[in-house]
Amino acid sequence: LAKTTQPISMDSYEGQEVNITCSHNNIATNDYITWYQQFPSQGPRFIIQGYKTKVTNEVASLFIPADRKSSTLSLPRVSLSDTAVYYCLVGERDSSYKLIFGSGTRLLVRP
């Protein structure tokens, strides 16, 4: 079973900030939180990864509270091309780094 829970779908409009929250109540000490984006008929693409507090890159920000039982992916000023499925995963960085995908969040960005 996947170790994460996300909303099934979200709608937004171009130019808005989108925040997708993921619950991972049973996250282990060695687990990192990773977000992927997937377009139809393509493999997932790495967006961002974090362990605690806040991480930011050129694409998104990831907010992780102190208890690490949830995380929020923030996409600033989304465009139509951000319409995709977003997956939140937790897993150890070392060893086999096996990932189990949950249902993901289907984001639809409207004009």
Add this chain to the structure above:
Amino acid sequence: GAVVSQHPSRVICKSGTSVKIECRSLDFQATTMFWYRQFPKKSLMLMATSNEGSKATYEQGVEKDKFLINHASLTLSTLTVTSAHPEDSSFYICSAYPGLGSDTQYFGPGTRLTVL
């Protein structure tokens, strides 16, 4: 960097035939590669984990004799769907993990298999 390729990108075959899908890490060596399948509108389902030079570890419910995995080198893993049937039609995706010190797995573009 960190590019993973798959070949072919799509394949159509007749029922009963076998199909081989290749997964290559183009600019890094992958100690571990993973194979997933994905049905329309569904999430990725992990099928197996393969480590170079050793037998693959299959997830529960995945038939190892039907989905043969070979990880002959640090840059190549192959998935062979043997005696394919229409229910094997799916999107197959591989990923490669560079090993200690790497942030994440890198995914291939996927292979669309259609069995007639």
